[in-house]
Amino acid sequence: xxxxxxxxxxxxxxxxxxxxxxxxxxxxxxxxxxxxxxxxxxxxxxxxxxxxxxxxxxxxxxxxxxxxxxxxxxxxxxxxxxxxxxxxxxxxxxxxxxxxxxxxxxxxxxxxxxxxxxxxxxxxxxxxxxxxxxxxxxxxxxxxxxxxxxxxxxxxxxxxxxxxxxxxxxxxxxxxxxxxxxxxxxxxxxxxxxxxxxxxxxxxxxxxxxxxxxxxxxxxxxxxxxxxxxxxxxxxxxxxxxxxxxxxxxxxxxxxxxxxxxxxxxxxxxxxxxxxxxxxxxxxxx
Ligand code: NDP
Numbered sequence: 001x002x003x004x005x006x007x008x009x010x011x012x013x014x015x016x017x018x019x020x021x022x023x024x025x026x027x028x029x030x031x032x033x034x035x036x037x038x039x040x041x042x043x044x045x046x047x048x049x050x051x052x053x054x055x056x057x058x059x060x061x062x063x064x065x066x067x068x069x070x071x072x073x074x075x076x077x078x079x080x081x082x083x084x085x086x087x088x089x090x091x092x093x094x095x096x097x098x099x100x101x102x103x104x105x106x107x108x109x110x111x112x113x114x115x116x117x118x119x120x121x122x123x124x125x126x127x128x129x130x131x132x133x134x135x136x137x138x139x140x141x142x143x144x145x146x147x148x149x150x151x152x153x154x155x156x157x158x159x160x161x162x163x164x165x166x167x168x169x170x171x172x173x174x175x176x177x178x179x180x181x182x183x184x185x186x187x188x189x190x191x192x193x194x195x196x197x198x199x200x201x202x203x204x205x206x207x208x209x210x211x212x213x214x215x216x217x218x219x220x221x222x223x224x225x226x227x228x229x230x231x232x233x234x235x236x237x238x239x240x241x242x243x244x245x246x247x248x249x250x251x252x253x254x255x256x257x258x259x260x261x262x263x264x265x266x267x268x269x270x271x272x273x274x275x276x277x278x279x280x281x282x283x284x285x286x
Contacts, residue, residue, distance in 0.1 A: 004256040006153045006228075008145075008263040012270035015148065016061055019273050023062045026280070034280040035064040036094040036120065037086045041079060041105065042072035047098045054096065057269045063276055066092065076105045080113050087115040093283060094120035094276040117283055120275040123170065131177050136282075138275050143175035145267025146207060146228050147182065155226050155256060158183035161202050165189045165216070165244070166209030171230055175207055196220070208244035216245040218253050226256045230264045 023034060036058055040051045051067070058065035068082060079097070086095045095118045101107050116126040122138035130137030150157055162184040166172035176188045189199050200206055200220040206227050208216045213233035221227060231244030243260030251257060258264055 003251055003254045004153065006149050006256055006258045006263060008149060008258060008266045011149055011152050012145075012266035014152070015267075015270040016057065016273060019270075019277055020061045022277065027062065030284075033062075033064040034094075034276055035066060035092050036096060036276045037066045037068065037089075037092045039068040039070065039079070039082060039086075039095070039097045041070045041074050041098070042102050044100070047100075051098055053269055054272065057273050058276075061273055063273070072102050074102070074105070076109065079105055079110060083110060083113045087113075087118060092118065093279040094118050096121055096272070117286070118279055120272060120279055122174070122275065128169070128174065131174060131181075134181065138278070139178065139271075140170050140174040141268045141271035141275065142171050142209075142230060142264060143178050144271040144274075146175060146230065146264060147178050148271065149228065149258065149264065149267060150205070150226070153256060155205070157205065160184050160204040161187070162205040162207065163187045163189060163200050163203035164207045164209065165193075165196070165200065166207075166211075166230070168209065171209040175209065175230075179205075179207075210244045212244055213242050214244070214246040214249075216250065218246075218249045221250050221253050223253055224255045225253070227254050227258070228264065229258050229260050231260065232265060 038051055038054055040047060055065045086092050095114050097110050099107060111123045114124055116124050119127050119138050122140040127137045131139055162179045164172055164175050167188050167190045172188060176186050179186045187199060189196055193199055197220050201222050203222060203225055206221060206225050209230035211231055211233060213235055227245055227250055229243035229245040233242055235242050241261050247259060
């Protein structure tokens, strides 16, 4: 059986093009712009790249992006004041504070300070709670992207056994809630799970969000499973990018799989852009 390669680049491009079209219409109708405020504290090179990519995506779709670049020694109060100011601005639809933050700043306090109506990262406890009880709210972008990859690749979710390896607040847990919402039977595995291989081999859909390069080999995978690799790691010897799944080893056994890079990665920004659009619509409805 030839495995389907789930192309995150193509699917994310499709989502961005759909948003671009909707945004053009919206602009023509309302004469207003969707605005994302991006806050970066310090000069972490990886964060700078993420922020640049988010800005580029805004430009492509036609959103206005506001950049707030603060020095690494910014105090918590200063950042909280900025967030408060952005919460109150009527011309700002979404607020994103790039993580990680320098050690003098409590990330939780910052996340909690963002208005849930503008929480386009979906990290606020209100957003997480809404997801758990099936209320409308923003969903963390990476797991939301995985759902889109599955749906747009024609993978049926309802009734399937889904195993998620990883239980972080930004990937594993919201992923489990979303798969449950799609009527999968969900198991969440983690570092204390006994006999992980056997648990993973139950999965019709196996989602790896571990952060360990190429840990998931063929003996974790049931014949014909769909494998989604959220991991973004570097191979220690070469520095090359790789996922949590040993792609070449697993490939002959799966019905569909995401590559790294080019799988889940590009979806995160596409879903962030989608959340910005939703934020604009929701704020004007309420
Ligand atoms: P975390 O480190 O927060 O969580 C990792 C999870 O994996 C934990 O729940 C941990 O278990 C579990 N785990 C670690 N080792 C093992 C093991 N040996 N066996 C079973 N479970 C294990 O990571 P994140 O969720 O933030 O990220 C996971 C991966 O996804 C990373 O590679 C990250 O770079 C990538 N990522 C990719 C994104 C994208 O855009 N594609 C976005 C976000 C993350 P326990 O809870 O017991 O410690």
